[in-house]
Amino acid sequence: MAGKWLPAAELTGSGRPVLHQGEVECSLLSSVDLECEDNPSSSFPLLKSGLLIVTTHRVLWIPPEGTTAHAIPLAAVSHVFTSSSSSKIKKKSIKTMFSSPRVRFQVSVTSEGRVDERGTGSMVMTLVLRGKNSDSDSLLGKLLEAWRGRAWESGGGSGSGKFDGGSSSGGLRMPVVGVAGILRKEQEMWESTDKSLQDAFQDLNALMSKAKEMVMLAEKMRLKLLSGSNNQGSVANDEDEMGSKEEMQDWLLSVGIASPVTKESAGALYHQQLSRQLADFVKIPLERSGGMINLIDVYCVFNRARGTELISPEDLLQACSLWKNVDVPVMLRLFDSGVMVIQNKSYNDEQVLSRIKSLALKPEALRSGISASDAAIMLGIAPAMAKEHLLTAESKGLLCRDVSPDGFRFYVNLFQDINLDDMYLVKDHSAYGAWRWRERERERASICEQSTKRLQPGVNVHTSLLMYYGNHAELPIFFPALETKC
Amino acid sequence: MQKLGDFKLPNFFNYPPYFTLQPVKDTREKQIQLWKELILDYCRTQKIFIVEPENFPLFTNSGIERSLSHEAREVFLSALVSEGRAEWMDKGHRKCLVLWHRIQDWADLVLRFVKDNGLEDSVMTVEEIRSGIESRGTELYGIDRTVLMRALKLLEHKGKLAIFKGTSADDEGVKFSI
Known part of the structure; x- marks a missing residue:
């Protein structure tokens, strides 16, 4: 059991690590073994050819099956053996030249041998790079950079997850006393916010380095909004205000990806990791849009969340097409028309079709059909997608189309209800019967209108109806409805 | 309606x-x-x-x-x-x-018309069949000339009648022999 030696790391549903607040991935490498040099004979497990991720806070190792991951907090690393020392080892013999490149570092361990930053003992860990083109120098550089960055210490008061146990805030601060204290605190906050905004927009490089802080700022504003709405719950009854607050929160939330997968950090694993990150990301937008979302919309939302690390449409498409090979709950779907959407694997066409059918049987739809935008409003989805659904329903024989100068509309399919042997027969308890009923209503309405226009007051509308219908057997059933209509 | x-x-x-x-x-x-x-x-x-x-x-x-x-x-x-x-x-x-009646059906209608009117061995012009007193009220009244000629030719082929040129250039006669 590796858990005895190394802390476990959480994984998302698609096998991406769950990062702590403020944690950013620096480098990804596949086919890496994790070995313990000091006690090879002991019970330290064989951790073979997993995915290695160096973040600003930890070194993560995810096994190929991707079930449980292990983490070495960088805080526990006491020394990293630099390239000069590792190249010395390389030069020792010809044998080592052919062996896989290694990166070695020393970690603190507790007396039981568990890796821990407060541990008193020490142990040397070795990363063995089995991949073909793995560059040990670049990995070492990234590791050193992350380790020397000591990001886990500068949590900015927001805390860095489990490492400081949430006790860091308020340690070294000047005590805040009285009104002056509050004012000073306010002033400080304004200044620091102002400064970070100014710095951020100085140039693009600075913006990139400030991206993380921007995300945190957004998060802070969101929390503030949340608490604000709770405090003033009784006062702020204004629904508009609440609505705009919620919207604002949504906007701030969508800034959200603190550690976007980039070509720089992930290298060859770029598309695979991007695909996993995307799968995690689309969950919320998918839920909001009812289980299916346009690829173009995802592109916009995803890139907005990534901030400065924009991806190209090709990258997005490639990331989506990789889902086939990975166990994720979402999939890419291509409609006949060429429109591409992302949908939940559990998404069910039948459900949408039955909703569309009930829409098409509504009185208004029976009379004048439904357009893509009508369906979009009623189903709460984008018009382009509503049209795809309508076309699917048409191909299944539920609907049929009406193309006229008024536009492209869909009606419930009555063709199958019409009897070929008796074209004049209408069964009352069919869609055809329901449609005919609406049709008659329309006719009656137009006759009533004409009659009231043309006839003198006092002349019975029924007379003109009789003139129109002749002595038709169906006429009497119209009378009750007529009294109310005209 | x-x-x-x-x-x-x-x-x-x-x-x-x-x-x-x-x-x-x-x-x-x-x-x-x-x-x-x-x-x-x-x-x-x-x-x-x-x-x-x-x-x-x-x-x-x-x-x-x-x-x-x-x-x-x-x-x-x-x-x-x-x-x-x-x-x-x-x-x-x-x-x-x-052709809401097929040519064969039109031919049958002509035969029935001939029998109903006792014209089994008579001579009629094509125009008479289309608009004569006898055909009034039957389906043959006002029949398209092309359709009627096709039906008559079918009957001629079966030996039920003979078509011949009339005296005037634009009309043809029919001799029934049923």
């Missing part, structure tokens, strides 16, 4: 999709069937033999402001042609001869 002249239209004539050629196979087949039946019914009751696709009242419903497209008109009439219930009269498909 909506009417076109004195022709009673079925309810679905006001159903807008009826006037749009449906792309889905099953639906389109049913739509074509319905149009074929309606065209034959209409022509039969209105005694219409020649249909000009671009100028046929049945193909437009002003009540719901719908009209068949050129393609749809062609599809529905061609469906009748392929069943032997109609024939294109020119290559450009500008005129279509609708």
Whole structure:
């Protein structure tokens, strides 16, 4: 059991690590073994050819099956053996030249041998790079950079997850006393916010380095909004205000990806990791849009969340097409028309079709059909997608189309209800019967209108109806409805 | 009930999709069937033999402001042609001869007409069959000349009558021998 030696790391549903607040991935490498040099004979497990991720806070190792991951907090690393020392080892013999490149570092361990930053003992860990083109120098550089960055210490008061146990805030601060204290605190906050905004927009490089802080700022504003709405719950009854607050929160939330997968950090694993990150990301937008979302919309939302690390449409498409090979709950779907959407694997066409059918049987739809935008409003989805659904329903024989100068509309399919042997027969308890009923209503309405226009007051509308219908057997059933209509 | 002249239209004539050629196979087949039946019914009751696709009242419903497209008109009439219930009269498909009775049925009607009137061994002109006193009130009254000639030729082929040139250039005589 590796858990005895190394802390476990959480994984998302698609096998991406769950990062702590403020944690950013620096480098990804596949086919890496994790070995313990000091006690090879002991019970330290064989951790073979997993995915290695160096973040600003930890070194993560995810096994190929991707079930449980292990983490070495960088805080526990006491020394990293630099390239000069590792190249010395390389030069020792010809044998080592052919062996896989290694990166070695020393970690603190507790007396039981568990890796821990407060541990008193020490142990040397070795990363063995089995991949073909793995560059040990670049990995070492990234590791050193992350380790020397000591990001886990500068949590900015927001805390860095489990490492400081949430006790860091308020340690070294000047005590805040009285009104002056509050004012000073306010002033400080304004200044620091102002400064970070100014710095951020100085140039693009600075913006990139400030991206993380921007995300945190957004998060802070969101929390503030949340608490604000709770405090003033009784006062702020204004629904508009609440609505705009919620919207604002949504906007701030969508800034959200603190550690976007980039070509720089992930290298060859770029598309695979991007695909996993995307799968995690689309969950919320998918839920909001009812289980299916346009690829173009995802592109916009995803890139907005990534901030400065924009991806190209090709990258997005490639990331989506990789889902086939990975166990994720979402999939890419291509409609006949060429429109591409992302949908939940559990998404069910039948459900949408039955909703569309009930829409098409509504009185208004029976009379004048439904357009893509009508369906979009009623189903709460984008018009382009509503049209795809309508076309699917048409191909299944539920609907049929009406193309006229008024536009492209869909009606419930009555063709199958019409009897070929008796074209004049209408069964009352069919869609055809329901449609005919609406049709008659329309006719009656137009006759009533004409009659009231043309006839003198006092002349019975029924007379003109009789003139129109002749002595038709169906006429009497119209009378009750007529009294109310005209 | 909506009417076109004195022709009673079925309810679905006001159903807008009826006037749009449906792309889905099953639906389109049913739509074509319905149009074929309606065209034959209409022509039969209105005694219409020649249909000009671009100028046929049945193909437009002003009540719901719908009209068949050129393609749809062609599809529905061609469906009748392929069943032997109609024939294109020119290559450009500008005129279509609708046979709501097949030629064989028309020939049978002629035979019955001859028997009913006791004309088994008489001589008549083609024009007399089309518009004479005897044919008044029968289906033969006002029959298209092309259709009648085709029916008569079929009967001639079977030896039931002989067609000969009359004295005037534009009329032909028929000698029945049933």
